[in-house]
Amino acid sequence: MSAESLGRKESEFQPLKLSTSPDSRRVSAALFVLTGAVICALPSFASGYAMTLAIEVMIAGVFASGINLLIGYAGLVSLGQAMFLGLGGYGIAIGTALLGWPLWVSAPITLVVVAMIAAAIGAICTRTRGVEFLLITLAFSQMFCGAAIKLRWTNGSDGMSGIPRPDLSRLGLSADSPAVFYYYILTVSALALLLLWRIVNSPFGSVLIGIRENERRVMSMGYAVANYKLGAFALSAAFCAVAGILQAQYTYFVNPDSMSWQVSGEGVLMVIIGGANVILGPFIGAAVFVIVKQALSLITDEYNLFFGIFFMLVVAFFRGGILGTLRTLIGKWR
Amino acid sequence: MSALEIPNLRKAFGGLEVIANLNLTVPDGERHAVIGPNGAGKTTLFNLITGWQPPTSGEIRIHGVPVRQGRPDLVTRGGLSRSFQKNMLLESITVLENLRIACQAFHPSRHSLLRSRTEFADVIRKARRAAEQMHLDTCLDRNVNELSYGQKRQLEVAVALCAEPKILLMDEPAAGTSPDERANLVKLINDLSPDLTIVLVEHDMDVVFAICDVITVLSYGKLLVTGTKDEIQSNPQVIEAYLGQHHA
16 A cells, blocks of 8 residues: 555655754754653653553554554555564463473564564565555454464463563563563663664665655666565564564463454554654554553543544644654744 | 567557567667657557566567566666656655665665665765766755656656666656757767667657657557658658658
8 A cells, every 4th residue: 555545645755865964863862862861761750550551652662663664664554463463472472381481582483483474474465555455464364363263272262371571580680570571671662663773774674665655666676576575574574573572471461352453453543643654653653542542541431432533633633643744844944 | 689679579458459560679779769659559568678568479588588577677687777658756755865776776785674775885876976967966865756847857767777777768758848858858868878779769759860860660559660760751651640741
């Protein structure tokens, strides 16, 4: 699905400049350092509830960032990425809780297996575009969700529990402590974000942007476009699986609901709210999504209705997402 | 060996025959125009040559190598590049980034995931050279959607040149440009290396005569005649079918 089919003109995507002005770099760096300092210091002044929300935001942010690699950079809108979130959770559950392998063995194996499954699925899905791609990813997701409900050795719809958090005893720490777990999630999220930033600014990433802009032209330039789309699909799946592992560790639990199309849809909403094609957009989208939803649920039981209205307002007045709109406004102000 | 050999090419869409047993040979270094009225099959011919559409029968050979259908990327890698009739540019990114991505396609870094795209200075240098060649060096940091139509047509050609092709196919490069932009584009194309084989589809006969030595005239998918400018200008069939008395 192209940028246009997301309801935006291609021109609303921000330019990919090879250089930025020193002023804008200084402002960005200052904002980045300030935000980073607040996030790092959060456990020292925030309540347990606020830390819980922050953990949920970071996990959702990693998930949405994986989706954004497809939507924002390769121009492919998937409604099936929750299948990889779920597979990540199930992978770590099978490795650690069922087979008793340590995390440092289970996690890499899970990621490699998920990427391989994604490559196999992607070989079929990436032959399509637009609505066909959206529907075929949705179909695969529902298929995996159905399989997880039926499989007895993963406890069917009851899911798998007893997933351990990382063993940090060698550092004299326990990941069951909210603050320690917060820093663990923060570290993994920051590394995932850094890796994603590296990928989208790499030659590979620039080809993905080219594909989003004009697939035919990129093919005419001499690129085997199908391979790049497949690579993006597998990488996106791996990021979603990282979020799945973190989610399973956070709740000590995984069940087929994590693979549902609603979860995929929420990930897409986070990307649109925060801003596709902006590296921090999905994290901002995740923060807004989690916090607004929590706040509305405190006020009314019908929070989904009001969240729908909120989402419509964001789409109507923040075309390009929150970060995309901010960037446009700052550009005009200059 | 000829740059381009097309023996007995035929393309039909259902019952409609768009290209009928076309035979065409373009020697190395030739500037060859394909002209004809709308619907003559010119753009279809380009789509067949570049692997975008499969022929119904017949073959296309680029320097003796048959074109692999459905893989336009391999055609470009085989030394044949094209510009499009309708601009096919990466509109919301900069001119330099368009050219850099095009140049990167032939660089080992193109698959690199973990290094910055700005690290590869040789790719950026090559992109800048392509921009200079088509007089776009003053607008490198501008987004493509901010360029004038004439500049976009120049960028179309510059992007195609980034592949360092041996054969360049240009589909109506001057379409929609002003007289000044057209004159500028003709000069830029004429300044390209004489070793480069050019096949040009163009409606503007002044552009065709200014660039090409040999002209093939198509009419309803059939080859009417191939000849030099003078032969084409004086051919009664061509005058009747396409040129009119003005160019006779």
